[in-house]
Amino acid sequence: MNQGPTDLRDFIGEVESGGLLEQVPQPVSPDLEVARILAAKDGTPVLFRSVEGHPGYRVVGGIGSDRRYYALALGVSPDRLLFRLREALASPVPPPVDSGAPWMEVEEPAVDLLRVPFLRHWPGDGGYYATASVVFLHVPGNGYENVSFHRLLRLDSTHLVARLVEGRGAHTAWTRSKGDVPVAIAIGLPPHILLAASMSPPEGVFEMHLAQAMAPTPLVDAPLTGLLVPAAAEIVLEGRMTHNMAPEGPFVDLTGTMDIVRQQPVVEIDRIYHRRDPIYQALLPGMREHRLLMGMPREPTICDEVSKECRCLNVHVTPGGASWLHAVVQIEKRSPDDGIAAGIAAFRGHQSLKHVVVVDNDVDIFSPEDVEWAVATRFQADRDLRVMSDMPSSSLDPSAHHRPGVRSTGAKMILDATVPWDTPTGPAHPEAFRRVIGTSSRTSLLF
Numbered sequence: 001m002n003q004g005p006t007d008l009r010d011f012i013g014e015v016e017s018g019g020l021l022e023q024v025p026q027p028v029s030p031d032l033e034v035a036r037i038l039a040a041k042d043g044t045p046v047l048f049r050s051v052e053g054h055p056g057y058r059v060v061g062g063i064g065s066d067r068r069y070y071a072l073a074l075g076v077s078p079d080r081l082l083f084r085l086r087e088a089l090a091s092p093v094p095p096p097v098d099s100g101a102p103w104m105e106v107e108e109p110a111v112d113l114l115r116v117p118f119l120r121h122w123p124g125d126g127g128y129y130a131t132a133s134v135v136f137l138h139v140p141g142n143g144y145e146n147v148s149f150h151r152l153l154r155l156d157s158t159h160l161v162a163r164l165v166e167g168r169g170a171h172t173a174w175t176r177s178k179g180d181v182p183v184a185i186a187i188g189l190p191p192h193i194l195l196a197a198s199m200s201p202p203e204g205v206f207e208m209h210l211a212q213a214m215a216p217t218p219l220v221d222a223p224l225t226g227l228l229v230p231a232a233a234e235i236v237l238e239g240r241m242t243h244n245m246a247p248e249g250p251f252v253d254l255t256g257t258m259d260i261v262r263q264q265p266v267v268e269i270d271r272i273y274h275r276r277d278p279i280y281q282a283l284l285p286g287m288r289e290h291r292l293l294m295g296m297p298r299e300p301t302i303c304d305e306v307s308k309e310c311r312c313l314n315v316h317v318t319p320g321g322a323s324w325l326h327a328v329v330q331i332e333k334r335s336p337d338d339g340i341a342a343g344i345a346a347f348r349g350h351q352s353l354k355h356v357v358v359v360d361n362d363v364d365i366f367s368p369e370d371v372e373w374a375v376a377t378r379f380q381a382d383r384d385l386r387v388m389s390d391m392p393s394s395s396l397d398p399s400a401h402h403r404p405g406v407r408s409t410g411a412k413m414i415l416d417a418t419v420p421w422d423t424p425t426g427p428a429h430p431e432a433f434r435r436v437i438g439t440s441s442r443t444s445l446l447f
């Protein structure tokens with residue numbers, strides 16, 4: 001197992017010693033200013049030493065805004081991250097349970113969420129949100145804890161409203177429970193725990209076992225709810241997800257477009273704990289960190305499905321497709337139909353995927369220019385294109401067909417940009433497709 005940074009401040013220390021941390025010493029406003037600076041520095045971790053109206057708190061953002069930072073946290077090269085996630089999914093490891101944690105140092109005498117530096121991120125947003133908030137709860141009937149990100153809109157000093165995407169773990173727990181659902185909310189976590197919380201393992205697998213497979217992730221029992229929560233957290237809120245509803249949104253979401261206002265469950269907070277000098281974690285919606293945390297965990301599931309058809313070498317869920325709708329799949333082609341078969345399998349690995357480009361091993365899948373080169377030189381639309389209509393689609397794609405209460409639908413497309421095989425054993429003129437100059441340009445930043 002990797003023995004790299006195990007909590008957020010260890011990780012901040014590592015990026016700082018690598019000369020990668022920006023610091024903002026002067027006080028900044030939680031109302032758009034922190035977010036504006038994070039947007040301007042997207043791709044760089046930024047530590048804000050002082051936030052107006054929130055004495056004692058520092059704020060950090062952007063710690064997962066480039067593949068390089070996850071690579072640093074997991075001790076692998078950026079283009080091998082998929083394989084670390086795949087290993088964790090294949091071999092989860094139960095973490096140790098400690099008797100105490102640094103976040104228990106301070107229990108606020110009275111719950112006052114207004115003291116915690118929730119942020120207003122974009123001008124059209126419905127209010128002050130926590131976005132790096134990881135929610136722990138039990139799914140009744142399943143006997144295991146579910147862990148997932150939920151944006152939380154602050155209503156007042158003790159209430160939040162949580163966005164629950166229908167059909168996911170927390171939504172299932174809430175719909176199955178007649179009464180309140182006890183929750184623990186962790187804020188301020190290192191990259192490997194953020195990644196584990198973004199993954200959707202098979203039912204019965206606790207996401208923290210994936211985290212432990214990537215780096216040490218000791219857990220502790222939260223005092224009020226008894227939920228197991230990472231000892232590494234900076235701030236922990238305990239409370240109840242109620243069946244009272246309140247408007248949530250509008251909110252700038254993953255695609256950079258405005259998500260609508262919905263009636264969503266109110267969370268009542270009963271306890272606030274934090275480290276003595278807490279670091280609040282910011283995560284800028286719609287920007288790189290949000291996109292990477294959405295897209296990267298789909299790469300191993302796509303690779304698994306493609307591997308059932310042919311040899312999958314790598315997968316990149318690309319930022320231009322909001323890190324959710326587009327992927328490049330790299331294969332070792334061994335038969336004429338491998339390209340299209342790999343594309344179809346990719347849709348099984350990630351149902352929200354809309355467009356897939358399949359390439360050979362001489363293409364840098366992290367370079368949009370390289371991928372376009374493969375399309376330009378190896379693809380013919382009347383031979384290598386597959387369009388499929390009326391398929392399951394993402395609720396996040398504004399151009400899809402959306403109906404209330406029903407899974408969205410839309411078209412999917414595969415571009416097979418592998419070298420065409422015009423004989424059963426390979427291309428008749430392989431020389432025509434071989435790169436003479438510019439082989440694997442490696443100009444990508446690996447975002």
Ligand SMILES: Cc1cc2nc3c(=O)[nH]c(=O)nc-3n(C[C@H](O)[C@H](O)[C@H](O)COP(=O)(O)O)c2cc1C
Pocket residue numbers: 131146147148149150151163164165166168169170197198199200201283289290293294
């Ligand atoms: C940064 C980030 C923010 C997210 N926000 C939400 C959210 O507000 N509501 C939601 O239901 N899912 C949200 N998600 C998605 C879930 O956390 C994610 O799909 C998770 O893997 C679901 O796991 P589950 O299917 O096991 O519940 C978010 C994901 C990320 C990475």
